Amino acid sequence: YCAKKSLPHLVFYDKAMSQAAELKLQLINSLRHAHSLKQFTLAYQAIVDLHTNQTIAAEALLRWQKSPTEYYDAADFVPLLEETGLIVSIGQWVLEQACVQAALWRAHNQADFRISVNVSPLQLEHLDFIDQVINALEMANLPAEALILEITESALLRQPEQARLTLNRIKALGVSIAIDDFGTGLSSLSRLGTLPIDSVKIDAEFALRLNEVSGQKLCNAIVQLAQALDIHFVAEGIETQQQRDIMTDMGQGFAQGFLFGYPSSVDNFTQTFLTEKHIA
Numbered sequence: 001y002c003a004k005k006s007l008p009h010l011v012f013y014d015k016a017m018s019q020a021a022e023l024k025l026q027l028i029n030s031l032r033h034a035h036s037l038k039q040f041t042l043a044y045q046a047i048v049d050l051h052t053n054q055t056i057a058a059e060a061l062l063r064w065q066k067s068p069t070e071y072y073d074a075a076d077f078v079p080l081l082e083e084t085g086l087i088v089s090i091g092q093w094v095l096e097q098a099c100v101q102a103a104l105w106r107a108h109n110q111a112d113f114r115i116s117v118n119v120s121p122l123q124l125e126h127l128d129f130i131d132q133v134i135n136a137l138e139m140a141n142l143p144a145e146a147l148i149l150e151i152t153e154s155a156l157l158r159q160p161e162q163a164r165l166t167l168n169r170i171k172a173l174g175v176s177i178a179i180d181d182f183g184t185g186l187s188s189l190s191r192l193g194t195l196p197i198d199s200v201k202i203d204a205e206f207a208l209r210l211n212e213v214s215g216q217k218l219c220n221a222i223v224q225l226a227q228a229l230d231i232h233f234v235a236e237g238i239e240t241q242q243q244r245d246i247m248t249d250m251g252q253g254f255a256q257g258f259l260f261g262y263p264s265s266v267d268n269f270t271q272t273f274l275t276e277k278h279i280a
């Protein structure tokens, strides 16, 4: 009697679940073909020096044009690329593409321009990763100092000793390392001081809290930590002038966010943030 009563509900629940699972499978299937269909593109977002206002670098962000009317941000599908392992090969393409673009910007627009590329934990763990970085730099004829690799705290926690070795080798190439989404993970502060890190990207979550004194204190503590370790900070998710002013007052550093610019196409980025070199 009891089981009979709860049955319709169970069936309904089960159906909704399998529909969600079906949708996810379809999405994964589309993602498997997306690369060969040339549906992936990169959007570039400015990284700005808070004190000189110069755009010193761009972060490359993956985008998926699934159909003429369906355009997805990385947040919507990168987790699926990671779940399926597809991120390893697509991440390699991202790295190559971003290096080529950076070399073009350095040749035509700004000689010291740099490019920041997100690296998934899976890529970092891959044995070939260092060779892939070397190849991408060589193919693009990009000097190592022009490249910044963004690594999340979680990537460092999974296999700390292997991660340390890989970071040391990246560093030895002359490539810079940034810790992405800093402050949201569980990385121990003591470990941070022993890794070859050049900058921390303060997660956007902290920018959202800059209108409260407690949030400002928290941000300031991260900035102080960065200064103590002699590394740079990049404040992420800066959307308002107030947030920008508060971060500027905290000291020498960099920022990224909708206030400075949305992630945009190459042409848009070049027009908005870079000027053409004048050849005398």
Ligand code: C2E
Binding pocket: 045, 060, 061, 062, 073, 074, 075, 076, 078, 087, 091, 094, 118, 119, 120, 150, 180, 181, 204, 236, 237, 238, 239, 256, 257, 258, 259, 263
């Ligand atoms: P992330 O590296 O922390 O990138 C910043 C994200 O914040 C981007 O979302 C960007 O569009 C968004 N954003 C930038 N400024 C603002 C702002 O002022 N306000 C707010 N609310 N958001 C802002 P997106 O492009 O959807 O990327 C999400 C995440 O996906 C990235 O976070 C990164 O972890 C990952 N991702 C993106 N591209 C790649 C890639 O090529 N490879 C790998 N492995 N991961 C990637």
Ligand code: MG
Binding pocket: 059, 118, 150, 180
């Ligand atoms: Mg990033």
Ligand code: MG
Binding pocket: 180, 181, 182, 201, 203, 236
């Ligand atoms: Mg980030």
Ligand code: MG
Binding pocket: 181, 204
């Ligand atoms: Mg983030």
